Amino acid sequence: MIMTVALSASLALTGSPAHAATKPVTFQGFTLQVPARWKTKKEGVDLRVITGACSAQAAECTGFLLGGPQAVKYASEGGAYRSDQPYHPSSGVTECVPAKKYTSGQATRVRTSKAAFGTGQQAQFTEWKVSCDGSRTNVTSYTQRVWYVKGKKVIVVDHWKTAGLDAILGKAVWK
Template identity: 60%
Template sequence: MIMAIALSASLITTGAPAQASAKTVSFQGFSIQVPSTWRTKAEGSGLRVITGACSKQATECKSFLLGGPDQVNYGHEGGPYQVGQLYHPSSGVMECVPDKKHTESGAKLVRSRNVSFGGKPARYNQFTVSCGTELSYTQRVWYMKSKKVIVVDHWKTPGLSSILRQAIWK
């Protein structure tokens, strides 16, 4: 009950719609509280948390990825993810997340800092990803090297920073 109240309060302060209830999502030794309307879907050995609508024009539904060792080991062009890199698991050209008619044409690191992920240290990186001359999107990455956990958000999910800060580790 306390966690549900905290989740609702944190989502209200971030501008996300208030949710009547929360549910627990567990992955790789940690648990987070998310709105009960969000769904989960296995994605390889990772877990996608679907937060909103699925557009036929986008490459993925509004969501974020919870990744473990496999996603970390192959998180950058088929090799290991490193702090400061765009999460780009393919070694080829990737479709633009919000509109798959376009391909990614470059990325710029715009923010990088140490953050708390359930009371443990993690690195946060934010990129602006270009898709041609007129379209771009934001990729946010939380990476915890000690636990081999990565969280990748392409949709600026409201309240996600707070949700991860309040994660509970086993």
């Protein structure tokens, strides 16, 4: 009994995702239920979901990008999304997300698989390790995770390994 009360109190105080308040975020024909404390910001025709702090040292706030047909069309060096390349919509140098610098870093594909993206939809999931300083060892790097729903022309790009994002996308509701 005491253990149960202590565990319940601990979960309430830590804001366990299972008990956290949520809010809907709708984009390109689907709705996600995200923690209520997360914020959204329009970026052209795309939507950035901000999940935490905005550090002056980072190139972007912690969070992820919800992209539609335009983001898919210009996802790889100004060309269409390619599953064999990380998401990099501009041509030229790569921006190192956590270190706010430009570099010609290299990316290594870690894994590719199918992932649920709501009822009846599958996304191609690809995870990349992006090195901020090319082939040098012991340098800043980050993980880029990409979910791509080809039939809907939707792409989700996460540079921060957002906890629980795969589960949130798996529960998306399509119109």
